[in-house]
Amino acid sequence: MSKQWLREHKKDHFYKEAKRTGHRSRASFKLMQINKRFKLFKKGNRVVDLGAAPGGWSQVAKELVGEKGTVVAVDLVRIEPIEGVIFIQGDMTAKTTREKVLEEMDVADIVISDMSPKLSGNYSMDQARSAYLVEHALDFAIMVLRPGGNFVTKIFEGEDFPDLLKEIRDRFNNVKVFSPEASRKSSSEVYIVARGFKGRRKDDIEDELDTPDEEAPKDAPEDWV
Template identity: 50%
Template structure:
């Protein structure tokens, strides 16, 4: 299997066989759209950035970040720096402003000691997640590599509180012997409310479906069977990137 992807990468002009992992993640989860801004963390030698650049097109922006030098790629801007360094993360945020997607194929230098390698992988994955929280606008997406082990569940749980949903994906292009998986988080939640929150709100308007509309720090919350002018006690039961639903309590 691995030789097939290696040979295809050579034939199709990708710098690394890992390009096919990102293609498969995009096909599975819809990470990129035309005109998107994408940040590729741990990008060297550049296979993922090549794929991202193809998918976002000429109107899109791809910023590739790595400590190693990345040879020029058409349509890709490179930023050299160490992702474990706060200064690098600040430079990315300064340069990008707001991104539509953050992807990370970062892996530690392997020691061959599985628990150590898995722990280091989880540390890099968490750094990618924390960087993504600062970069992604509402509805933005994240894909991050992590080695299987005890650190996957806590990271996934933290990601689930910040995104609409998270899924674990094993791309076909991963080597058969590999313990890597990708956590793909869709729909960055920047809302001031979270599922389960209990609030008292004023109904300020009515939606097209007849639901009452409340505003929480400018964020729209729909409440069924509530009329304009009412003050209601509600529990939030579903949060989307740009609005939420709540029920009376």
């Protein structure tokens, strides 16, 4: 992180707002803006938050679902505890982590994923890694969502985007691509907001039984996240 990046970051409107309102990250505002536009959350909902650190989205999700709602948050790195949020440290591309999440919540109303790879600076590689995380988030959403449930995922625009969007359209009744105002102007991230899960198919269950417990693809670089 360069000094210039830190200086710019601190001048940032959403960074200041996050500090002022006691939210953990500027990313909190992205989820608030997504929910303002699409009305995804209801009191009492069961939510899984993938790539949750430092906890901004989990905080917002917990506020939105209220005391009766449940939030399970997952990340490679630890987060400071959030009242009412269950945290699991682990890699969502690993079967062992998915199983731990399912032990805490076997049916969810909403799956949200803000997972991002560590950026390498090589755009096509970063885009491919982002797409790989989206594939895993989607597979997990298919495993855990109730029919009618909602799914939100971050994705970097690029080569894999059209195919993933098509895959998501195939599984949900209403799918939109949204760019929250709180995303940085320079960023190529967008969010896919998918409502109305069509339900699991017979081949999903067969795929699940076949899934090997691998942490990353065979050709993954060493610093893969």
